[in-house]
Amino acid sequence: MPKRGYHHGNLRQALVEAALSLIELKGRTGFTLSEAAKRAGVTPAAVYRHFEGREDLIAECARQGFLMFADLMQHAYDKYQPSALAAFEATGRAYLAFARKNPGHYISMFESGISSNRTPDLANAAHRARAILERAAEDLSQHIPADKRPPASMFSAHILAMSHGVVELYARNTPGATSPFPPEELLETGIGIYLRGLGLIDPD
Amino acid sequence: MPKRGYHHGNLRQALVEAALSLIELKGRTGFTLSEAAKRAGVTPAAVYRHFEGREDLIAECARQGFLMFADLMQHAYDKYQPSALAAFEATGRAYLAFARKNPGHYISMFESGISSNRTPDLANAAHRARAILERAAEDLSQHIPADKRPPASMFSAHILAMSHGVVELYARNTPGATSPFPPEELLETGIGIYLRGLGLIDPD
DNA sequence: TGTACATCAGTGAACGCGCGTTCACTGATGTAC
DNA sequence: TGTACATCAGTGAACGCGCGTTCACTGATGTAC
Numbered sequence: 001m002p003k004r005g006y007h008h009g010n011l012r013q014a015l016v017e018a019a020l021s022l023i024e025l026k027g028r029t030g031f032t033l034s035e036a037a038k039r040a041g042v043t044p045a046a047v048y049r050h051f052e053g054r055e056d057l058i059a060e061c062a063r064q065g066f067l068m069f070a071d072l073m074q075h076a077y078d079k080y081q082p083s084a085l086a087a088f089e090a091t092g093r094a095y096l097a098f099a100r101k102n103p104g105h106y107i108s109m110f111e112s113g114i115s116s117n118r119t120p121d122l123a124n125a126a127h128r129a130r131a132i133l134e135r136a137a138e139d140l141s142q143h144i145p146a147d148k149r150p151p152a153s154m155f156s157a158h159i160l161a162m163s164h165g166v167v168e169l170y171a172r173n174t175p176g177a178t179s180p181f182p183p184e185e186l187l188e189t190g191i192g193i194y195l196r197g198l199g200l201i202d203p204d
Numbered sequence: 205m206p207k208r209g210y211h212h213g214n215l216r217q218a219l220v221e222a223a224l225s226l227i228e229l230k231g232r233t234g235f236t237l238s239e240a241a242k243r244a245g246v247t248p249a250a251v252y253r254h255f256e257g258r259e260d261l262i263a264e265c266a267r268q269g270f271l272m273f274a275d276l277m278q279h280a281y282d283k284y285q286p287s288a289l290a291a292f293e294a295t296g297r298a299y300l301a302f303a304r305k306n307p308g309h310y311i312s313m314f315e316s317g318i319s320s321n322r323t324p325d326l327a328n329a330a331h332r333a334r335a336i337l338e339r340a341a342e343d344l345s346q347h348i349p350a351d352k353r354p355p356a357s358m359f360s361a362h363i364l365a366m367s368h369g370v371v372e373l374y375a376r377n378t379p380g381a382t383s384p385f386p387p388e389e390l391l392e393t394g395i396g397i398y399l400r401g402l403g404l405i406d407p408d
Numbered sequence: 409t410g411t412a413c414a415t416c417a418g419t420g421a422a423c424g425c426g427c428g429t430t431c432a433c434t435g436a437t438g439t440a441c
Numbered sequence: 442t443g444t445a446c447a448t449c450a451g452t453g454a455a456c457g458c459g460c461g462t463t464c465a466c467t468g469a470t471g472t473a474c
Contacts, residue, residue, distance in 0.1 A: 236429080
């Protein structure tokens, strides 16, 4: 199963996965390079053969997350073509689905404090993900009369903000915030009302 | 100016303020009890005369934040009465204004990982703040035909999510996320479109 | 096929650091007489 | 008003801890002849 048989086989990826499950388990604060190394069955010093240090390891988690995220959004977008509306709604749902399925990735992408401009690789991955939602918004904006059409990047930002807010406030198992509704329902209805406000859905 | 003249005067509050400015400066990660003590001109050990420990100090920052937050929202709500619509919009604006003016409080309330159920005091303060937005949503919901009226707590949650998302994604000076629009404008237009979707604003 | 060598992934010990927390103390403040 | 005493806010030294990182090393792997 390991790609090749050096000492470990594929330590680099094993470290990424150890880091991800650790972040998922202990939250953004609880992650340490030493424990990630231990989980991968290796001395902390071994990490430095594959990463520049702690931050670099987290950045790689984020990078892989953005790639997966972009794939997921792309898939959602493609699947509902050629309906601009359905595609747009699907990307919103994909956002939440990604956050729930891959909390480790999500946290390293959005809550770890790592700048997405840290390296060109990371910036590219982040940009690719963002571009898909903006593309979906752009398609959708064609269906709004040109004179009362807000910039597509604006409503892509609105949807992003609502999605992110739903994740942070209602889709984490923080015992403090009692979630009044299932996050999926909350986001679905929120986006629905918003799109009605844009005149893209008939009032039913 | 100090309330009384023990040794320090009012160390407890001085520590809270030192902690707040430290959190604002260094982010959720950078805060340490020791440095907060140093900033207040005092030995780390002195903190334990006033707080149980590090977490307890942050919790007090959050508690004070929720109280200020509630006051601000209440003020916004009252000011625009009796218009349910104007009052609701004002509370949304107040959310963002609070986050921008008091980043230290905001971070300890929403990003520090402190559960708002940590103590009854903290839970009460958090609840008071939440209740005001829900009250505003309740008022507003009266203007929607009863048969197509979503639960008030649902759109209070929608607005909360969008506001929080705007703060996290666009109102922080993270060099990664290039904000396409001023956060205030983004939230204002977002809430506007949403309320239009609810049929509470005429399409203009 | 077998031997000598180069490579380099991972080791293990050590480092300096700053953290949160504890403890016996001290000395300024407020109070009783 | 003055003295003796109790209180208790803040001190300073010490602790154990786990962190991220460094370094000279070792020993399994892959390669050249």
